[in-house]
Each structure stands twice: as C-alpha cells, then as structure tokens.
Amino acid sequence: MLLLNPGPVNLTERVRHALLNPDLCHREPEFSELQARIRAGLVAVHGLPSERYTAVLMTGSGTAAVEAMLTTLMSADGRLLVLENGVYGERMSNIARIHGIGHARLSHAWGDSIEPDRVGAALDADPSLTHVAVVHHETTTGRLNDLAAIGAACRARGRPMLVDAVSSFGAEILDCDAWNIQACAATANKCLHAVPGTSFVVARRADLERDDPPARSLYLDLRGYLRNQDAGGTPFTQSVQTFYALDEALRELAEAGGAAERRAHYARLQGIVREGMQALGIAALIPAAESSVVLSAYRLPAGLPYRALHDRLKARGFVIYAGQGSFAESIFRVSTMGAIVEADMHRFVDAMSAIVSG
Numbered sequence: 177m178l179l180l181n182p183g184p185v186n187l188t189e190r191v192r193h194a195l196l197n198p199d200l201c202h203r204e205p206e207f208s209e210l211q212a213r214i215r216a217g218l219v220a221v222h223g224l225p226s227e228r229y230t231a232v233l234m235t236g237s238g239t240a241a242v243e244a245m246l247t248t249l250m251s252a253d254g255r256l257l258v259l260e261n262g263v264y265g266e267r268m269s270n271i272a273r274i275h276g277i278g279h280a281r282l283s284h285a286w287g288d289s290i291e292p293d294r295v296g297a298a299l300d301a302d303p304s305l306t307h308v309a310v311v312h313h314e315t316t317t318g319r320l321n322d323l324a325a326i327g328a329a330c331r332a333r334g335r336p337m338l339v340d341a342v343s344s345f346g347a348e349i350l351d352c353d354a355w356n357i358q359a360c361a362a363t364a365n366k367c368l369h370a371v372p373g374t375s376f377v378v379a380r381r382a383d384l385e386r387d388d389p390p391a392r393s394l395y396l397d398l399r400g401y402l403r404n405q406d407a408g409g410t411p412f413t414q415s416v417q418t419f420y421a422l423d424e425a426l427r428e429l430a431e432a433g434g435a436a437e438r439r440a441h442y443a444r445l446q447g448i449v450r451e452g453m454q455a456l457g458i459a460a461l462i463p464a465a466e467s468s469v470v471l472s473a474y475r476l477p478a479g480l481p482y483r484a485l486h487d488r489l490k491a492r493g494f495v496i497y498a499g500q501g502s503f504a505e506s507i508f509r510v511s512t513m514g515a516i517v518e519a520d521m522h523r524f525v526d527a528m529s530a531i532v533s534g
C-alpha cells in the first residue's frame with residue numbers, strides 16, 4: 177500500500193530492518209551512544225551550529241514535542257502570540273489554554289497566508305507579548321508559512337518564535353538562526369522517514385540551560401530531558417526500537433544528500449501530481465509557489481465524495497488523506513513523505529485518471 181498521508185510513512189527496507197536490532201536497555205552505554213548520535217544528527221539536518229543549538233528527544237508523537245516546547249519555554253510571566261491559519265496553529269492556542277499560558281490569537285481563515293505586517297502590528301499593540309508561536313508547514317492546507325518574513329517582523333520587535341515544524345523538518349528550508357527561531361518541534365515519522373514514537377525539540381541551548389521557572393509538566397519538561405541526555409541518560413524509558421529506526425533514517429537522509437536533496441525530491445513528486453491533477457481539471461487549493469513540497473490539497477471533483485474517492489484509490493493501492501473540519505467534504509490531500517519514487521506518483525495520477533473518467 178502506498179501511503180500518501182502525511183505520516184506515518186512508507187519505510188525503506190533499511191529503516192524497517194533497523195527495528196530488528198538487538199534488545200537494548202536504556203541504561204546501557206550502547207543506548208547513550210545511539211541517543212547522542214541521533215541528537216547530533218538532528219541538529220545537523222538543517223545545518224545548525226552544535227555549540228548553540230541542541231536536540232532533546234522524547235517518546236511521544238509530534239504533539240508531545242509541541243506541547244513540551246511551549247510549556248518549557250514559556251515562563252510564568254511570558255505571553256504568547258499564536259498565529260493561526262489551520263488546525264495546528266489552533267492546536268497551539270489550545271495547548272496554551274490548557275496549561276494556563278497567557279496568550280493572544282492572531283486568527284486567519286484556514287489556507288490564508290499570514291501577513292508579517294499584521295504580526296508586527298499585533299506585537300506593537302501589545303507589549304506584554306513575549307513570544308510568537310507559528311506553524312511552519314500548516315498541514316491542514318499544505319500552505320508553507322513564510323517564516324523568513326514573519327521572523328523578520330518578530331526579530332525587529334525582539335520577540336523570538338516557537339515553531340511547529342512537525343511536517344517540514346527535514347524537507348523544507350528551515351533556518352532557525354536567520355529566522356529568529358528559539359525552538360522548533362518535530363517528529364521522527366514525517367519528513368525524516370522513520371517510525372512513530374519519537375519526537376524532538378531543537379532549541380537554543382542557552383534557553384534550555386537557563387535557570388528556570390518551576391516546570392509546568394513532569395513528563396514534558398525539556399530542561400529535565402536535556403540534563404539527563406547531556407549526561408548520557410534519559411529521565412524516562414525511551415522507545416528504543418524507534419531510536420534505532422530514526423538513527424538509520426538520519427544516516428539514509430545524510431547519504432542521499434540531506435534536507436536540500438529531499439526537498440528537491442519531494443518537489444519533483446509534487447510536480448508530477450500537480451500537473452496530473454491539473455490535466456484532469458482538479459484544482460489545487462494553494463498555488464504551488466505558496467505550498468509546501470511535502471503536501472498539496474486539491475478540491476474534490478464534483479460528484480465524487482471523499483469517501484468514494486478514498487475507497488476507490490485504496491482498492492488500487494493508494495491511501496490519500498481527508499480534509500479536516502470545514503474542509504472535510506471539499507478537499508483531499510496528497511503527501512510526498514516516505515519511500516516514494518516518481519513512478520509511484522505517475523501510477524497515482526493514472527489511477528486518479530481512471531477513477532475520474534470512469
């Protein structure tokens with residue numbers, strides 16, 4: 177089955193086999209080495225300087241890492257401006273609300289672009305706002321938020337950004353240093369092509385080492401993880417097999433040319449689907465120039481409800497992804513993550529063609 181949903185992804189044989197590595201206790205030196213190698217590998221994916229940035233690993237899905245990032249880095253007197261243009265931006269507001277983190281929301285319609293001027297104006301209007309939370313690739317619609325421009329507006333006002341990079345890390349251009357990003361959260365099982373179970377936050381080391389306010393959460397406290405992981409340990413049992421898979425997936429990524437090459441590969445796959453859909457008269461929700469290379473959303477053809485399209489594609493070996501919320505009945509989504517090659521996407525376009533014309 178070819179998975180065209182945005183994670184979990186089709187694995188390469190190499191990564192699948194890594195799951196069968198020997199049983200390992202998370203208190204043994206072999207685990208420390210594995211963990212250290214993954215942490216260094218994650219910092220290197222987007223070329224960050226390892227003196228200033230560090231990666232903290234946890235067992236949990238992408239949302240756990242986002243929640244850990246927000247709850248650890250927002251101090252009691254901090255206030256967050258959350259930029260929303262889809263499900264995942266709204267989820268960050270929800271996290272802030274649940275944890276009692278002071279926040280304001282700058283809401284946009286799903287799919288709309290976030291205007292840096294509006295962000296600047298919101299920050300100017302409320303000096304109590306200390307941080308900005310934003311999603312890099314809003315998987316709801318495929319829109320790639322312009323973090324270079326939004327980050328510049330934040331930097332000019334001395335506010336760092338906390339970024340949900342769950343569906344972009346490893347495949348889009350992500351320049352934490354230049355874009356004024358204090359931390360970003362992501363997961364093993366999307367653009368890094370490993371398995372679900374491990375997520376992580378890449379953050380400025382100084383902000384995680386700074387003597388801290390009381391933790392808001394025991395399990396999600398990144399400072400506790402950092403202290404333990406720097407000493408070669410882990411505060412809680414980690415998903416060891418998932419670590420093996422992530423280690424192998426990072427090696428595979430580096431050997432294949434790193435994040436820049438993965439982006440180029442995804443762009444080729446996405447291009448095949450976009451062209452194919454256009455030829456079938458199926459419109460993209462977001463223009464290619466504003467969309468990620470990781471996922472594109474398309475309007476459902478008239479008279480073809482999502483469930484019918486999904487089931488007919490699944491019978492031909494393809495799993496697509498539904499729209500969320502108000503998009504549930506109007507769009508479908510196609511992701512390029514995972515062990516997918518160009519021929520797979522040509523076959524997908526052929527299957528769509530057969531369904532639409534039949």
Ligand SMILES: *Cc1c(COP(=O)(O)O)cnc(C)c1O
Nearest residue numbers: 237238239264313315340342343
């Ligand atoms: C997938 C995703 C998440 C959440 O991931 P889970 O692993 O399901 O918790 C968060 N943000 C974005 C942008 C995502 O695409």
